[in-house]
Amino acid sequence: xxxxxxxxxxxxxxxxxxxxxxxxxxxxxxxxxxxxxxxxxxxxxxxxxxxxxxxxxxxxxxxxxxxxxxxxxxxxxxxxxxxxxxxxxxxxxxxxxxxxxxxxxxxxxxxxxxxxxxxxxxxxxxxxxxxxxxxxxxxxxxxxxxxxxxxxxxxxxxxxxxxxxxxxxxxxxxxxxxxxxxxxxxxxxxxxxxxxxxxxxxxxxxxxxxxxxxxxxxxxxxxxxxxxxxxxxxxxxxxxxxxxxxxxxxxxxxxxxxxxxxxxxxxxxxxxxxxxxxxxxxxxxxxxxxxxxxxxxxxxxxxxxxxxxxxxxxxxxxxxxxxxxxxxxxxxxxxxxxxxxxxxxxxxxxxxxxxxxxxxxxxxxxxxxxxxxxxxxxxxxxxxxxxxxxxxxxxxxxxxx
Ligand code: PLP
Numbered sequence: 001x002x003x004x005x006x007x008x009x010x011x012x013x014x015x016x017x018x019x020x021x022x023x024x025x026x027x028x029x030x031x032x033x034x035x036x037x038x039x040x041x042x043x044x045x046x047x048x049x050x051x052x053x054x055x056x057x058x059x060x061x062x063x064x065x066x067x068x069x070x071x072x073x074x075x076x077x078x079x080x081x082x083x084x085x086x087x088x089x090x091x092x093x094x095x096x097x098x099x100x101x102x103x104x105x106x107x108x109x110x111x112x113x114x115x116x117x118x119x120x121x122x123x124x125x126x127x128x129x130x131x132x133x134x135x136x137x138x139x140x141x142x143x144x145x146x147x148x149x150x151x152x153x154x155x156x157x158x159x160x161x162x163x164x165x166x167x168x169x170x171x172x173x174x175x176x177x178x179x180x181x182x183x184x185x186x187x188x189x190x191x192x193x194x195x196x197x198x199x200x201x202x203x204x205x206x207x208x209x210x211x212x213x214x215x216x217x218x219x220x221x222x223x224x225x226x227x228x229x230x231x232x233x234x235x236x237x238x239x240x241x242x243x244x245x246x247x248x249x250x251x252x253x254x255x256x257x258x259x260x261x262x263x264x265x266x267x268x269x270x271x272x273x274x275x276x277x278x279x280x281x282x283x284x285x286x287x288x289x290x291x292x293x294x295x296x297x298x299x300x301x302x303x304x305x306x307x308x309x310x311x312x313x314x315x316x317x318x319x320x321x322x323x324x325x326x327x328x329x330x331x332x333x334x335x336x337x338x339x340x341x342x343x344x345x346x347x348x349x350x351x352x353x354x355x356x357x358x359x360x361x362x363x364x365x366x367x368x369x370x371x372x373x374x375x376x377x378x379x380x381x382x383x384x385x386x387x388x389x390x391x392x393x394x395x396x397x398x399x400x401x
Pocket of ligand 1: 069071072178181
């Protein structure tokens with residue numbers, strides 16, 4: 001936006017790693033009169049959502065839909081399955097892992113962290129070693145973030161399942177997919193996850209305010225004896241009422257209209273294509289960052305995130321000042337920084353209803369802001385991203401001809 005403009009011109013570039021830009025079709029679906037949440041029309045809508053969301057988590061078991069942000073679904077996973085004093089193992093990949101760990105402590109659980117330098121994902125071998133040490137099986141749950149939004153590191157969920165099995169440990173396995181669901185490949189049943197936590201406002205292309213627990217039979221069995229207090233988060237009443245298409249309390253009807261449409265849109269594109277698109281945008285972003293001569297926060301390519309890239313600025317340059325300048329001058333929002341590198345990096349979100357040109361706009365804004373801010377960098381990041389997008393497209397075009 002030009003400095004002397006009294007209004008923002010054009011659309012805001014929302015490139016935080018969620019909430020993500022809402023597709024107009026989702027907005028239109030929500031722009032409808034509120035219906036009776038105890039009536040037959042609602043039951044049809046709810047069943048569409050409750051069945052549809054299973055196809056996104058890739059599960060045949062129930063998925064609980066909470067009227068709450070992702071934090072609520074974290075809480076749902078803990079309180080339904082665990083008892084005071086239970087030990088839980090949490091891989092400290094970044095800020096969001098830390099918040100989940102703190103929540104566990106507030107509930108009287110005994111969280112134990114596997115620390116990292118916040119530049120990698122969870123290491124299956126480190127989890128296996130911890131579980132092998134726990135001879136008496138006191139650890140009741142292993143908690144992992146599929147995608148650590150704070151750093152842009154993706155963890156190998158299926159490999160971690162194998163590590164838990166190798167250790168012959170009975171702990172439940174909880175995975176947070178808040179910033180990876182409907183953006184990165186994910187298979188709740190096949191990968192043997194006991195509770196998957198999801199959120200609406202990222203890959204699902206919805207506003208914030210809805211979150212999910214996908215559950216395994218083992219998690220459901222644990223919920224029968226778990227002693228942590230629960231009421232709003234309780235699965236049993238929810239699952240019982242969901243069977244007829246209703247909720248124990250007033251659900252977020254407008255969000256459910258949006259969810260039904262978002263699920264349709266994901267399947268129209270095809271989930272595999274959704275994942276390919278996210279990988280393409282992520283790799284284009286990383287190529288831009290490298291061409292600028294800047295460092296990616298995720299330091300090991302095997303953990304690269306398809307949804308968010310953290311960009312480290314050179315020593316002596318403040319990432320918050322950079323973000324403020326980009327917002328003021330180009331009407332773009334990037335994600336903020338946390339932890340050991342607070343103030344030193346910014347995050348480019350490239351997830352949800354985002355296409356190549358939206359990304360190119362964001363990368364162009366980044367390159368221009370680097371120049372305006374006087375940050376030392378090499379030109380050519382935008383070009384490198386374009387070259388990559390074109391090169392990725394060429395084989396498919398040739399095959400189609
Ligand atoms: N987990 C992850 C990976 C997140 O990215 C977030 C939020 O961005 C949360 C949990 C917390 O979710 P919410 O802010 O929706 O409560």
